[in-house]
Amino acid sequence: MSEPNDPLRSLFREAADRGQTQAGLPPFAQIAERGRRSQRRRRAVVTLAACLVLGAGGAAAVTLLPGDPAPVPPANTPSRPAPSPMDTAPPPSSTPTNPPTHNASTSPPPR
Amino acid sequence: MTVEEFEKFYAQTVTRLTGQLYVMLGDLHEAQDVVQEAFVRAWRHRRRLDRDGQPEAWIRTTAWRLAVSRWRSRRRTTEAWQRSSAPPDTEGPGPEAVVLVDALRTLPAQQRRTMTLHYLCDLSVEQIAGETGLSSGTVKTHLFRGRAALASRLKDPRIEEEAFDV
Structure with a gap:
């Protein structure tokens, strides 16, 4: 490509040397401090973003997802029906398990 | 590190x-x-x-x-x-030190970068291609054209002679 003693190469080196000698470079401590600050800022931004995402997700879930339905009260208070004679009789059963007891006080005698 | x-x-x-x-x-x-x-x-x-x-x-x-x-x-x-x-x-730097830098300013940015990587950082065409993401052919073209342009701006016959050796 080009020789080591290439005049163009020498010109490039000369220009870079002039730039290097005139450059005011900060001490390492300053770079490290800026680096730490930048790292802290970045972490804070990431944490804040994560909190926002979680908070927004939680709020959306609470709003959109259906929860347990609240107990529905009756439309009106049911009135207690008046007692009827039929209520005291036991329901008819085709296969009674217990033989009926003949009690004079509760059932009439057979005719 | x-x-x-x-x-x-x-x-x-x-x-x-x-x-x-x-x-x-x-x-x-x-x-x-x-x-x-x-x-x-x-x-x-x-x-x-x-x-x-x-x-x-x-x-x-x-x-x-x-x-x-x-x-x-x-x-x-x-x-x-x-x-x-x-x-x-x-x-x-003072005006006497920036002849090359002034001449480089007239070149396109990518050509300037390629020239610096080659002539100052001593990188090969393949290394420049790796660092810049350009193809080897493009790097060679930048080097060839950049050198020719600098030769005419710096009016240095020695640079001009070697411009076609790149």
């Missing part, structure tokens, strides 16, 4: 990198700024900075990208361009 290793790396390379970026950018103040910013960013990634074995190339590439990003934002804001092109507190 530990903190101590990073400090050593900074001490060994910051001056050299500033000189390289100065030649690439043509502005000493800007070169200092972007190299410092690149080191600040490198601090965050210092644990994996030497994983690929080229931390200096990483800093150089990051500094170049920062400079390109600044150019783009300056193009959008003329006032910002005027402010940063005339830094009040840092003096650049």
Whole structure:
């Protein structure tokens, strides 16, 4: 490509040397401090973003997802029906398990 | 890279990198700024900075990208361009020292970068292609055209003679 003693190469080196000698470079401590600050800022931004995402997700879930339905009260208070004679009789059963007891006080005698 | 290793790396390379970026950018103040910013960013990634074995190339590439990003934002804001092109507190090299830098400023940015990587950083065509993401053919074209352009601007017959050897 080009020789080591290439005049163009020498010109490039000369220009870079002039730039290097005139450059005011900060001490390492300053770079490290800026680096730490930048790292802290970045972490804070990431944490804040994560909190926002979680908070927004939680709020959306609470709003959109259906929860347990609240107990529905009756439309009106049911009135207690008046007692009827039929209520005291036991329901008819085709296969009674217990033989009926003949009690004079509760059932009439057979005719 | 530990903190101590990073400090050593900074001490060994910051001056050299500033000189390289100065030649690439043509502005000493800007070169200092972007190299410092690149080191600040490198601090965050210092644990994996030497994983690929080229931390200096990483800093150089990051500094170049920062400079390109600044150019783009300056193009959008003329006032910002005027402010940063005339830094009040840092003096650049004298006029006798900037003949090459002035000539380089007339070249396209990518050509300037390629020329600096080759003639100052001593990188081969393949290494330049790896660092810049350009193809080897494009790198060769940049080197050929850049050298021819500099030869005519610097009016140096020795450069002109070797322009066709690239």
